[in-house]
Amino acid sequence: MGYGTPQQSIPASAGKAPLSKRAELFKQIKKHRYHYLFVLPMLVFFAAFTLWPMIASWYYSFFNWDGIGWPTDFIGLGNFREVASDPGFWSAFMNTFLFALTHVLIQMPLALIVAVILNNQFLAGRNVYRLLLFVPVISTTAVIGVIFSILLNPLGGAINEMLLGTGLINEPINFLGSTTLALPTLLAVSVWKSFGTPMIYWLAGLQTIPGELYEAAKIDGASKVQSFFRITVPMLAPIGLVITLLTFINNLDPFDLVRTMTEGGPVKATDVVQTYIFRYAFEPESGSSRYGFASAAGILFSLAVLVVVIIQALTGKVARRSGTKGA
């Protein structure tokens, strides 16, 4: 029988003795050996560079380990206790969630409005606008971070020079050096940078709504605002839950932007969990790396994210159920 040829299943009652589960498994493996062979390289790299580091970080988190040699100084939950008692970690933790929440609460609604505008087939040049809004998404974040750092510099930066030149301000704005302005500035750059992603998601969702619904609503005398809230929003709700989840998860890791623009400063005002971990693992203030401590911080954060994702998934499930009942 040739590879890929459909086979009929043989009923157990066909006269042959049923194969044991193990024999059946090996039979299946042999039958699909080429599939396994082709998947194997990916599995090897996945195991080596994703799975193993995840498992290893759990192991390392129980040791006081500087990364040289094998970890031998077992300290139990000591690293976890130290992370949990560090206000710097919780501040970074809050900032990280603030990043994700800002994108969910500000970027997503804005992206929906823009998507609705760009979904209008009578809008001239709508593809050009879509492209322009999507270009920052495919630009390298580190490059954007460096460029914005230069643009926003109070001493000679283009944005401050322009504002000073037009007389809008009397003295330069310390966008990235102020403990109160630095985080909002980073959030604004981040929202701008990734704006195209939820916009594309919303556009995809909008194109699944049948045009007849709007036509019927129009005939019934509904205004555009009423159509938006009575047709667009309910129809987009299921995909909206998925977009919310994706936006939230994607924006929980703003490492590259924070690293290139502020490195978590000034005085940790923009520190996020990723820069916090990076600092302890690779740029330790004490001079020697603390991989065990950094691993514990990573695990605590991932557990928190897991809880949030589970809550979000359960909420979605409940919402879908209530939606079904309503239907």
Place this chain on the structure above:
Amino acid sequence: MTRKRSLIGSLTAVFALTGILAGCGGNNNAGSGGAATPPSGSAATTAPAATAAEVQKVNFSIVSARPGDEAFYKEQMDIFMKANPEVKVTVIANPTEQYNNALQLSFAANEGPDIFFIEGGQPQARTVYDNKWVEPLDSYIDDAFVARFPEGAFSRTSQTRVNGEVIGIPVRDPRFDKVRPLYYNKTILEQYGYSEPPKTHSEFVAAATKITKEGKGQVYGFAMMGKAPAVFGLSVSGLGSGLEGGVIGYEGNTIINLKTGQFSAKSATPVVEILRQLNAQKIVAPGWENWDTAQMHQQFAAGRVAMFIGAAWQAEEIRKLNDGMDMGIAAAPVPDAGRSGYRDTPTIAEPRYAMSAQSKSKEGAWKVLDFLGSVEFERANYEYAKELVLMPAAMEGIAMSADMEQIVKVMDETIRMAPAVNTNNQNYDQFSKSISDAMPKPKIQEVFLKAVVSNEDPVALAEDYDAKANKVIDEQIKIANNGGIDFSREDLKYPDWNPMENYIIE
């Protein structure tokens, strides 16, 4: 069973293939394997022929921090082998970030090099000693060898010794890394009426204030680097170098008053207060909170900043950006009442080259170390690496840039040898990392940075921190004692030390 064997066989073959492919693309320079079977061409090969029975093979493990390092050492070993044909030296280079791991693996496999770099300062010196990787050199060095180096290079207080034993040969002058000079733009200072840099804190504040106020946003009198607490610490330690004598570690996270044995962040607060006032009055260049060294170089080279306090290596970086600028380098200002202390260095010499305790060619290894401790080698190293070496004779006759001359002057003027925290009792090294890790968070340099940025009283913050830090030290000493390590607070005290003089105990 046959199927199982077949599957396992297939998996093994794929893993082997993956390994071979990975090996084809990898760097064959790394690790202990390199020590056992050096790659073709890695040995310096121009030594005159000697019979196999006479030749002593010496593996020399170096850190390759710059692209030319490996070639430099091979060239030097060729010179050595011409004069010593009975020794064949193989240079094994590893990048800085892989070096200590590769060394550890090679010693674990009993394939350690005969000579190796001690990379990582005093903590690594202690590690190689505790791991029994190093051969103490006391029986090899004699008075003539010691006389090649400046006074104190092999003293009891020198970091070339661990537990009283010499563990390595020094090369460079560690004061180059320690000095924190005041960089100033002569043109700007002259433009605002200053013919020379400020010498006291008051003069410094007055000059910075005048330039910023009259500069009207085009020029600022002073700037700091605030992107990370560590770079911010350069300003604190520079301006603080003349403060209360007896306190060490203004730049780090363990500020200790060695007269009292107490953690003493409070002693740095006069300087932090000056910086806070300057920032609160908007005298410091805006945006400094987000500057690292690169941004400081750009702004200083562009003539927007009149003064800053930095590290010695920054002079060269500024010159790369603006070779023609009229840059001055001077000692950082001291308190108005005069200098009461110095920027501290616990040693005038740090061990760099060590002999392995596992070496089977110790005689040959010592000959190489003897060469590495010679004026000829230090001279070559100075010419190649442009880093100050310990032996003044090695630098004689070689033109020194005007910037470097100034830096040397500032080093001599502002740095003195002080006791290290571990000088009285080296058992401290066994738990010093625990103290550092257990220090209250945020660490003291971050507390100081926050005081300046957020305009908070540094004295109150420092007093609070001192109380917590001293508690941590007491707790860690107790834990160490319970673990069998003999150490007490008294070991942190040096009541007879005169902070105005070099601390050397032969």
